[in-house]
Amino acid sequence: MNKFDPSIPRQMFWAKSAGDRSYCPECHSKLENESHEFIMAVREASDIHSLIVGNDAGYFCPKCPTVVLDIGPFRESAAISFGRDATIQFTVLGIVDLEAVPEEKRFMPLGEEGNPIPLVKFIKKRGTDTNPQRKAKAKAKAKKKRRRGRKP
Numbered sequence: 001m002n003k004f005d006p007s008i009p010r011q012m013f014w015a016k017s018a019g020d021r022s023y024c025p026e027c028h029s030k031l032e033n034e035s036h037e038f039i040m041a042v043r044e045a046s047d048i049h050s051l052i053v054g055n056d057a058g059y060f061c062p063k064c065p066t067v068v069l070d071i072g073p074f075r076e077s078a079a080i081s082f083g084r085d086a087t088i089q090f091t092v093l094g095i096v097d098l099e100a101v102p103e104e105k106r107f108m109p110l111g112e113e114g115n116p117i118p119l120v121k122f123i124k125k126r127g128t129d130t131n132p133q134r135k136a137k138a139k140a141k142a143k144k145k146r147r148r149g150r151k152p
């Protein structure tokens with residue numbers, strides 16, 4: 001049994017450094033590490049695949065619905081499934097609530113007809129982009145535009 005209930009929708013932050021995994025960015029409580037299953041969306045060229053990964057990259061806040069994720073294990077999972085192509089982008093959509101799968105369906109593969117993946121999506125906070133790769137790309141684009149606008 002998990003201490004942190006996967007059925008609670010949480011807001012997600014990426015840990016930008018090891019220090020970010022210690023305290024909650026919202027309420028400054030001490031975060032606790034726990035292993036969970038997550039769903040990633042991975043974009044490979046124009047295709048988007050979903051990928052279920054179980055890892056201990058989540059650092060949960062005991063006081064508020066916040067989770068801080070270590071990007072490393074997710075990057076690694078995307079690389080194992082789709083290769084180390086620099087064009088591959090991914091994000092983590094939420095946590096899989098395995099407890100929500102009815103007992104009689106637990107033998108079935110998740111995501112198959114009649115056994116939908118019990119995804120508990122992360123709460124989107126206004127003004128925060130949960131995908132650092134997309135953010136970097138947008139920044140690069142903005143730079144390009146500025147350069148183009150300048151007169152030679």
Ligand SMILES: [Zn+2]
Nearest residue numbers: 024027061064
């Ligand atoms: Zn908190």
